Amino acid sequence: MATTQSRPLGAFAEHIRKNEVELTERWMRAVFSDVELTESDKLTNEQLSDHVPDILGSICSALAQQDLEEVEPEIERKARLHGKTRWKQGYRIDELVRELDLFRQVLMGAVVQYAEAHPAFTRRHEERARYFIDEAVSFVTLTSIREVVTERDRKIDDYTGRLERANHELVLKQKLVGELYESRMQITRSVVHDLRNFLNVFSMALQLIARAPAKIDAALALANRQAADMKVLVDQLVEYAVVLGDANQVSVESVDLRVLFDELVASCGPAIREKGLELKASFDEQLASVRTNRLKLKQIAINLLTNAAKYTKAGAVTLEFCASGNDAWCLRVSDTGVGIGPSDRERVFKEFERASDDDVPGAGLGLAIVKDLCRMLDGELRFDSQQGVGTTFEITFPLQLRAAEA
Structure with missing residues (x-):
């Protein structure tokens, strides 16, 4: 049940609700005219207002109930959405803080105007209203900043993961290049070794023909076998090259x-x-x-x-x-x-x-x-x-x- 002290604050909260559009527009004009805020110039009115009207409604609930803890989960949820949206829109943290500080100033100005127009709204009521507004906006600011930092860290982790994967792929490719180089050298060594052996035996066959004409048949048979083996080697190299090159x-x-x-x-x-x-x-x-x-x-x-x-x-x-x-x-x-x-x-x-x-x-x-x-x-x-x-x-x-x- 509302106390005597809470009734003026409840009336002030109702006043804020009725003038929500005007206060939001006043805040947006302050944001657009602030030279320190550059990203806001790229936004439409709808994009700029974002979750601020919802946050304003939650602050009104806290004023009416004189209990910030009661609406804190709701304010936190909306503030997190606000922070995530501002991160996607390219805001820096200092811009986010400045924007919400202007929001605080608009609400504090509304307290002063309301107090001047309503004598029953005493200085004590004004101080209580200021207290709840200040606490609520500070909580919104802190929560939004945390969300921005979380999104930033998530992005950094994503970039770091990509960088690590790219580095791993680079290491694998470097290893592959090394293996290809070694494979090429192995090809050279293997082919040279086999061809040299074939040619050595082929040369021996020719020498045998020169030294012992009577053994020409055996020498020619030996030479033919070496030529056949060399053909097998070359044919297999050609076949493998065709397989590897068939894209x-x-x-x-x-x-x-x-x-x-x-x-x-x-x-x-x-x-x-x-x-x-x-x-x-x-x-x-x-x-x-x-x-x-x-x-x-x-x-x-x-x-x-x-x-x-x-x-x-x-x-x-x-x-x-x-x-x-x-x-x-x-x-x-x-x-x-x-x-x-x-x-x-x-x-x-x-x-x-x-x-x-x-x-x-x-x-x-x-x-x-x-x-x-x-x-x-x-x-x-x-x-x-x-x-x-x-x-x-x-x-x-x-x-x-x-x-x-x-």
């Missing part, structure tokens, strides 16, 4: 897996059998046509079959096409070769990495090519190997490769 979208077509399977058996079988190995071929008759890139799929299979034959001295190489669930199929190539040790499981997919057997021709790019081509065709590559027993490579492909995904 075009993968074209998707309908591929008859049975036709491709028979083609692989026909093209790779003679070379495998020439080494004294058996080619075991198995095709799942459930398979028909798939949507993929035929040439890249064929490259994968040929590289795996060639690799299997290289590292197998006795036994067999197996090629399998089989179904894998309702939406996938599997290409599997296995051998009875030297196998891959646990420490080499990751290394074999890197460029210019080969098994410890230096007698095997090639640049060590076969599995690197397979890995990149599998990525292009959305293939899931797995392998299992035991040293001295053999290796099995298995790739699961989707039945329908979408062009956009490729």
